[in-house]
Amino acid sequence: MSSFAGKTLMITGGTGSFGNTVLKHFVDTDFEEVRIFSRDEKKQDDMRHRLQERSPELASKVRFFIGDVRNAQSVRDAMHGVDYIFHAAALKQVPSCEFFPMEAVRTNVIGTDNVLHAAIDEGVDRVVCLSTDKAAYPINAMGKSKAMMESIIYANARNGAGRTTICCTRYGNVMCSRGSVIPLFIDRIRRGEPLTVTDPNMTRFLMNLDEAVDLVQFAFENANPGDLFIQKAPASTIGDLAEAVQEVFGRVGVKVIGTRHGEKLYETLMTCEERLRAEDMGDYYRVACDSRDLNYESFFVEGDVKTQADEAYTSHNTERLDVAGTVAKIKTAEYVRLALEGREREAVQ
Numbered sequence: 001m002s003s004f005a006g007k008t009l010m011i012t013g014g015t016g017s018f019g020n021t022v023l024k025h026f027v028d029t030d031f032e033e034v035r036i037f038s039r040d041e042k043k044q045d046d047m048r049h050r051l052q053e054r055s056p057e058l059a060s061k062v063r064f065f066i067g068d069v070r071n072a073q074s075v076r077d078a079m080h081g082v083d084y085i086f087h088a089a090a091l092k093q094v095p096s097c098e099f100f101p102m103e104a105v106r107t108n109v110i111g112t113d114n115v116l117h118a119a120i121d122e123g124v125d126r127v128v129c130l131s132t133d134k135a136a137y138p139i140n141a142m143g144k145s146k147a148m149m150e151s152i153i154y155a156n157a158r159n160g161a162g163r164t165t166i167c168c169t170r171y172g173n174v175m176c177s178r179g180s181v182i183p184l185f186i187d188r189i190r191r192g193e194p195l196t197v198t199d200p201n202m203t204r205f206l207m208n209l210d211e212a213v214d215l216v217q218f219a220f221e222n223a224n225p226g227d228l229f230i231q232k233a234p235a236s237t238i239g240d241l242a243e244a245v246q247e248v249f250g251r252v253g254v255k256v257i258g259t260r261h262g263e264k265l266y267e268t269l270m271t272c273e274e275r276l277r278a279e280d281m282g283d284y285y286r287v288a289c290d291s292r293d294l295n296y297e298s299f300f301v302e303g304d305v306k307t308q309a310d311e312a313y314t315s316h317n318t319e320r321l322d323v324a325g326t327v328a329k330i331k332t333a334e335y336v337r338l339a340l341e342g343r344e345r346e347a348v349q
């Protein structure tokens with residue numbers, strides 16, 4: 001990727017697994033500087049040391065900024081001279097947002113507004129925001145706050161964001177993210193305890209971290225203002241996922257525990273309304289921003305008016321992996337590969 005020559009990239013929420021994977025992808029590129037913006041000084045310190053150990057040549061290009069997207073001034077202070085932003089800072093745990101929804105509003109909604117306004121004022125070139133399938137037809141507080149975040153992105157793009165191109169990516173479950181089901185299942189197998197399955201028929205899209213970064217990079221390279229990018233992804237049932245993890249790490253059996261707060265049977269990556277407007281770009285879909293203004297009478301339609309596609313794009317109707325396919329997929333996650341050697345503690349989550 002050459003478009004980073006002499007440029008500065010800022011990653012909000014940059015100490016997480018996404019930020020670490022972005023850096024891994026960019027080791028060999030010619031960007032000038034990467035700014036990691038996040039709240040936790042301990043995580044920044046750990047990342048700094050890891051970088052110095054593993055890639056000293058990269059470490060000298062990375063600068064760390066303590067701040068919080070909730071605090072507009074801290075965001076502005078970190079943004080001088082920035083060309084590109086990957087906005088990954090978020091509260092993303094479904095159960096905790098369900099119990100503390102205003103915290104999700106402060107980080108995911110107001111925090112995003114702070115990032116976008118600072119970016120527009122500073123004349124940042126491009127901002128790619130990370131959203132989730134849980135924002136499509138949302139039923140839980142995390143998804144609703146991310147849906148509001150998306151509305152803010154599209155409104156800014158539509159209302160005019162100066163020279164700043166703002167776009168959005170939406171993705172499904174990133175396998176082995178902190179607190180997610182696969183590491184939990186592996187831990188239970190290590191302790192000889194049965195796997196706790198909520199509903200064996202639930203489905204989830206499965207992506208690895210490299211695919212998540214590829215999607216953001218694709219959006220970065222192809223975005224028009226207000227575009228939403230979605231990566232086509234396979235899915236498996238949780239029953240098959242539990243089978244697959246046991247096939248790789250050992251048999252302990254399964255206990256069905258029932259659905260948790262705010263969970264859906266399946267996730268939607270693209271709604272019926274979005275699908276009608278989607279452009280198929282091979283491995284990705286682009287949903288362009290509806291850039292009309294509020295004077296609807298100045299527009300006209302030739303032929304029939306169509307409001308939605310027949311079907312949304314969901315984890316129930318996408319490519320379905322069987323147990324063997326799920327085994328192959330989970331083995332693409334670095335965490336699983338390390339866990340096979342008993343080294344999962346070294347994985348960045």
Ligand SMILES: O=c1ccn([C@@H]2O[C@H](COP(=O)(O)OP(=O)(O)O[C@H]3O[C@H](CO)[C@@H](O)[C@H](O)[C@H]3O)[C@@H](O)[C@H]2O)c(=O)[nH]1
Nearest residue numbers: 092093094132133134172173180181196197198199202238
């Ligand atoms: O003990 C468990 C825990 C989870 N599950 C199921 O496994 C699937 C995945 O669960 P989990 O890994 O906790 O992910 P989600 O709740 O789907 O949410 C994840 O995926 C989102 C993106 O869709 C992220 O934003 C969230 O942070 C992340 O937790 C779901 O169907 C759960 O019902 C179980 O069967 N047993």
